[in-house]
Amino acid sequence: SQTIHQWPATLVQPVGSPLSLECTVEGTSNPNLYWYRQAAGRGLQLLFYSVGIGQISSEVPQNLSASRPQDRQFILSSKKLLLSDSGFYLCAWSVSGGGYEQYFGPGTRLTVT
């Protein structure tokens, strides 16, 4: 069966520090991968999605970046965090091809102080 791992679960970082959140998927090949951010009381904002290794689409201009160095690994990064980067970050995967349900990781609660 498929499993999605995401870490860390919580993170407190000062403004201006770097960020690296990692997500890995097991039990499937060539998944679509997604990074979302959820503000309190709001829906999910799509940040990045990837249909294959090295293929990243960015949905929102910001100081975040994403990389997919391996088929089932998706990394969200920042060189310098802003206060506005605080939020709940979710990684998800779906079967390739589009139009299918997504399966979410447990999320990372990021607080930038």
Added chain:
Amino acid sequence: EDKVVQSPLSLVVHEGDTVTLNCSYEVTNFRSLLWYKQEKKAPTFLFMLTSSGIEKKSGRLSSILDKKELFSILNITATQTGDSAIYLCAVEGAGKSTFGDGTTLTVKP
């Protein structure tokens, strides 16, 4: 720009009540509409709808899609306290998903 609007934003009911959650959308190249339930952390998948007028049902939950009027509803009958959650509607189109802001449902005993 793709858009998904959910209503109401929040709802408080008592156990045993029936609720209807709404989702309207404007999406380029529609492929599917999905409902998720989010309790503590990760959203979990409920339904995927692709065809108009065909009801999907799972226990006390059911959903239907109207592709002509561009909306979907999620019904929950005989609500229980365990139904308390945020219900998210998402639409897949042109290779990506657009989520609504969700409906926060609170079921009181």
